[in-house]
């Protein structure tokens with residue numbers, strides 16, 4: 432009997448130890464860690480991880496090996512978007528959005544998750560979703576029920592009563608209230624604890640007014656310094672990163688002083704805000720493509736007139752701020768706010784990031800290694816380096832010559848599984 436058990440366990444061990452090895456060769460590989468382009472690379476993927484990165488003249492590929500020859504292509508690490516709303520439908524804004532139940536938004540998320548992955552984004556940070564629909568979506572992807580990017584999720588965004596993260600569309604008798612609404616240091620701490628209890632990986636809060644909310648001023652600070660300090664401190668105690676929605680200068684500065692991990696939008700920067708961000712090591716996540724969609728298609732999608740008016744001021748100013756922040760060397764991550772515009776259009780922002788001041792390499796680093804570092808996941812994610820998860824995409828040509836090739840991703844691998852070839 433003992434011998435039999437031993438044999439069974441040996442067989443199981445052999446089965447578990449069976450490994451799948453794939454060789455991927457291409458014309459180039461973007462080495463975002465060192466900011467270099469590698470010519471004629473070969474990447475060896477073993478059991479979903481990167482086992483080796485070499486050059487075609489330095490490695491013997493066995494004749495019977497699984498070998499993907501992506502001639503004419505460049506390998507790029509799977510892209511990472513640090514500001515999405517997968518459960519939001521870009522065709523439903525303003526009052527149109529009120530008709531979607533939380534379960535319905537989760538189902539929008541199924542479609543959005545697929546579209547995002549198929550655009551080459553293998554990781555996203557979902558910064559705000561009612562009813563923890565983003566938690567359900569993340570878990571469904573992790574369980575293999577649906578396909579989508581690896582998700583880091585926030586649950587409902589924290590905000591003040593009547594602020595950008597509240598629901599201000601209906602009169603008082605409807606008692607409509609954003610799920611993340613919390614006022615005062617202890618209420619915000621309780622809300623952080625609640626979000627963590629129900630599955631949040633990141634805490635998102637609204638530090639200022641916003642473009643798409645009714646009756647808020649983009650320039651005005653909403654949470655007080657004391658409240659932001661409490662949110663960030665509580666999140667840090669539990670080991671979570673934080674993201675602050677902030678357009679106005681005062682709110683941006685207060686969020687930075689509170690120790691927030693990233694400032695989202697960061698539209699109205701001044702010299703002091705930039706200096707503070709550098710001092711505190713704060714990341715900026717600036718959605719400089721959204722303005723084109725909001726002003727072009729927003730009205731049809733139900734975006735309020737007051738929001739369109741706000742966007743006309745914010746969009747142009749945000750792009751100027753972006754240029755200044757890049758020039759000053761602030762740490763930047765790619766954050767698109769997809770969900771405001773259609774999911775899957777995320778890569779369009781890369782060309783805007785280059786147009787407004789980044790090199791092609793900087794734009795790609797902002798969408799790969801920088802987010803991985805910000806999320807404290809750079810040992811697993813963000814580059815094609817040995818030991819990391821095999822999240823690899825390929826595009827035709829060379830994105831360092833023409834960044835717009837990123838808008839048509841030809842090959843997608845996440846966790847060693849191929850989704851597009």
Ligand SMILES: [Zn+2]
Nearest residue numbers: 514516558768
């Ligand atoms: Zn957003």
